Amino acid sequence: PRPILLTRHGESQDNVRGRIGGDAALSEAGELYKKKLANFVGKRLKSERAASIWTSTLQRTILTASPIVGFPKIQWRALDEINAGVCDGMTYEEIKKNMPEEYESRKKDKLRYRYPRGESYLDVIQRLEPVIIELERQRAPVVVISHQAVLRALYAYFADRPLQEIPHIEVPLHTIIEIQMGVTGVQEKRYKLMD
Numbered sequence: 001p002r003p004i005l006l007t008r009h010g011e012s013q014d015n016v017r018g019r020i021g022g023d024a025a026l027s028e029a030g031e032l033y034k035k036k037l038a039n040f041v042g043k044r045l046k047s048e049r050a051a052s053i054w055t056s057t058l059q060r061t062i063l064t065a066s067p068i069v070g071f072p073k074i075q076w077r078a079l080d081e082i083n084a085g086v087c088d089g090m091t092y093e094e095i096k097k098n099m100p101e102e103y104e105s106r107k108k109d110k111l112r113y114r115y116p117r118g119e120s121y122l123d124v125i126q127r128l129e130p131v132i133i134e135l136e137r138q139r140a141p142v143v144v145i146s147h148q149a150v151l152r153a154l155y156a157y158f159a160d161r162p163l164q165e166i167p168h169i170e171v172p173l174h175t176i177i178e179i180q181m182g183v184t185g186v187q188e189k190r191y192k193l194m195d
C-alpha cells in the first residue's frame with residue numbers, strides 16, 4: 001500500500017514572531033528541518049519512482065521542498081494556509097486587543113468562524129476536495145508539504161475524525177505523519193525529526 005506523508009513547512013520567520021498568515025521564508029530551525037526532511041524522504045521513497053511532492057504556493061512550503069530531489073513537485077493553491085483576511089500578519093495578542101469581537105467569535109466557533117475578507121475552516125475543508133480526490137487517485141506515494149489548518153483538515157479526512165475536532169487537532173512542526181491506506185483501514189506513524 002502507498003503511503004501519504006503529511007508535513008508542515010519548516011518553521012518560518014513569522015512562526016518565530018507569532019504572526020499568522022504572510023509569506024515568510026524559513027527560520028534557522030526551518031532551514032535545518034528542510035535538510036532532515038529531504039534526507040528522510042530520500043530514504044523512505046528510495047525505490048518509489050512514481051512518487052511526487054505536493055506543496056502550497058507559499059514560499060515556506062516551496063523552500064521546505066527545495067532540497068528534495070528526484071521527484072516531481074506540484075504546487076496547489078488549495079494547499080495554501082487558511083486565509084486570515086484582515087488579520088493576516090497579526091499576532092493572536094494583537095487580534096485580541098484590536099479586534100476583541102472577532103477574537104471572541106472565533107473562540108466560540110472556530111470551525112465556522114470566517115475571518116473578515118478571509119476564510120473559515122469550513123471554507124478550507126471545501127477547497128481541499130479536489131486535492132483529496134487526486135490523493136485518492138494516486139497509486140504512488142505523495143509527500144504533502146502544507147500548513148497547520150490545511151493539514152488538520154486533510155488529516156481528519158484520512159483519520160476519520162469528526163468535523164468539530166478539526167480546528168483543534170495537533171499537527172506539530174518538524175514532524176511527519178505517515179498515513180497508510182490498506183484493506184484493513186488506515187494506519188498511522190509519526191516521525192519527529194527535530195524538537
Ligand code: G3H
Pocket residue numbers: 020021081082147148149167
Ligand atoms: O495561521 C494559521 C494557523 O496555522 C492556524 O492556526 O487556526 O489554530 O489559529 P489556528
